[in-house]
Amino acid sequence: MTNYEVAIVGGGISGLTSSIYAARAGKRTIVLEQQKQLGGRAITNKKLGVYFNLGAHALYKGEAYEAFRELGLRLEGSTPSIDAYVMWKEQLLALPTNTSSFFQTPLLSWGGKLELAKSFMKLGKMDTSVWNHISIRDWIETQLHDPMLRNVFYALLRTSTYVFAPELHSAGPALKQLQRALKGVLYLDKGWGTIVEQLRELAVKQGVEIVTGCKVAEVEHQDQKVHSILCESGARIEAANVILTTPPSISHKLVPHADQTALDTWNKQAIPATVACLDIGLRQLPIKEHQFIYGLDQPIFFTHQSREGKPRPAILSDDGTKVISLIKYQGPQIDAAKDENELEHVLDVVQPGWRNEVVTRQFLPRMTVVHDFPHMKRMENPGPAVPEIEGLYVAGDWASHGELLVNASVASAKRAVSQLLNAREEIKV
Ligand SMILES: Cc1cc2nc3c(=O)[nH]c(=O)nc-3n(C[C@H](O)[C@H](O)[C@H](O)COP(=O)(O)OP(=O)(O)OC[C@H]3O[C@@H](n4cnc5c(N)ncnc54)[C@H](O)[C@@H]3O)c2cc1C
Structure with missing residues (x-):
């Protein structure tokens, strides 16, 4: 089938969540994801039995948590104490x-x-x-x-x-x-990949078609109305409604004449926030009480994600390996080698002797945590609809109306589907 009522570009948390709400409302829905794997920035990589998110990930009890609960997802993990x-x-x-x-x-x-x-x-x-x-x-x-x-x-x-x-x-x-x-936040057992997998299962159950390895090249529109999506492979998918969950720069690129639409403002006003992430599996922590460290005179953060908490430690490895994460919050100047050295040096202070305990590690020199956030230079909140093109909507962490991080991804997904359905009230599940 190549004819859908709703086509969603991007199979991260925002895309999968939108697809579930659209399908629940009875819309024939497809998700197109360019990578072979779903999940976007919420994937979890398993290395030598250790579950690594892409950097430290904590689920705050906000819009995303509420929606996941509403959808019946199992959110098992641990709430660490705030002692730091x-x-x-x-x-x-x-x-x-x-x-x-x-x-x-x-x-x-x-x-x-x-x-x-x-x-x-x-x-x-x-x-x-x-x-x-x-x-x-x-x-x-x-x-x-x-x-x-x-x-x-x-x-x-x-x-x-x-x-x-x-x-x-x-x-x-x-x-x-x-x-x-x-x-209290939640560190999820086996990482955020568990959210992605549960959303995928739910979407499939609702009849959503999910296509991975499909890079969208263009959102085609005529007479101010969306009519189809063109994939890089040459495949064309007809759809009366498209939700873009891609970053603002890509969303802008995918839509011909975007410079004559609100996408242009949303792209120009976007300020991304990036971090360097060092995640390490350790046989044991040299200093057990050092679980959570905020840098005061340097922009760093350390957390032991598998630490003791309520109701028990979060499970982030198959064999009890401890998982620690360090973050360096980056400004405009980025030097990957310097950032890695700095994070290792922080660890020398926080967990001296850690080098003898390493099971496995992952260094991500530059991760975009958010493509935009509520900032003082914003002219307007992005979305949910692109007003100049009927049937075109945006969602994702950058399409925030005051929510942050994954809460923005999920809240904007709900807003896009609500508007698409022409519903005035909150989506009923
Ligand atoms: C280091 C780090 C730490 C974080 N920590 C937290 C945290 O503690 N708490 C929290 O709430 N959030 C956190 N986040 C943010 C959270 O991971 C994101 O908000 C969320 O995963 C974003 O989901 P999304 O669907 O909006 O975007 P994405 O996950 O980026 O999804 C967009 C998808 O679109 C796909 N795509 C792009 N272009 C195309 C195309 N042309 N065709 C088809 N597909 C395309 C991409 O491959 C991607 O899968 C963190 C992020 C990072 C990087």
Whole structure:
């Protein structure tokens, strides 16, 4: 069959989620993915019995988590405690998150500790949307007084958003993400590939056709209406509706005359955030209590993803190998060799002797975590519809209306399908 009501370009979380909602609404739906494997940036690579996501991945209890639950996915894993250290001038100092660290850590003065406790309490009840129109930097500089506490909040908000640009990132969505982080994130057993596989199974069950290894070359439209998709292989698929879950630059390239549409603005305003990731399987952790480290004077983060948590440690290897992840948040200048050395050096401080414990490792020099995010230079929120071309929609992490990361991928998928169905209310499952 080459005639569909909905064709979705991209088989990552956003594409698969959109396909399920479209098929549930009775639409004949196809997903086209250029890679041989589904999942996009949510794949999990298995190496010597160790499950590596593409860098540290934590599921926040937001829009994606809610949708996955709504769809009946099994989300098994572990919620680690928020106890953590910070790294400051190559020293590790406890973050005052429990009674013992509150009294003992030299990280903050008494005034700073009290301000931290008050800020966390305030954050718990805060309507974060009040801060949507100022940057993280402005929020921190105007709302916090203690200089070291400001450093702590820069690190916490960078970790929650993956963005190393506090002057650009909107404070409201970042604070909301931090609110969620403080309630506990989920490290998934066997990695995010389990979400991808369950979404695939569900999509197939709903009758979605999934084609991998199919690179879309063009979205064809005439008289301001979408009518088909042309694949690089030359195959043509007729579809009255197309949802692009590709990055903004690719979405722009796929649509002829995109410069005369909103795709042009969305592409021009997009600011990607990239990181270097070092993921390592270790026989054991040289220092067990060092589980979670925020860099204060350097943009780094360390987490032990298979650590103790509720209800038990997350299962990220077949034989008990521990999985640790380091992230370096990158600015515009990127030097892969330097980033790898820096991350290894951080590990020398955090887990001295780690080199003798390595089972396997993965270094990803430059991963795009998000293709765009809610920032101060945004002219408008992308999507769900491309207003100039009937039947054309966008979704994906960059098509955020205030949600972050995978929450944006899923929320935008739901928005695209809702609008496509002409439904005014939330999709009923
Ligand atoms: C290092 C790292 C850490 C992260 N950590 C977290 C985290 O802790 N929490 C969180 O919520 N999120 C996290 N994320 C983000 C999360 O992984 C993404 O938001 C999510 O996986 C993106 O899904 P997507 O479907 O929007 O995009 P993608 O996964 O990029 O899917 C787009 C798909 O389109 C396909 N495609 C592109 N062009 C074409 C074409 N021409 N034809 C056909 N197919 C095409 C691509 O191959 C891809 O599969 C992290 C990401 C990274 C990289």
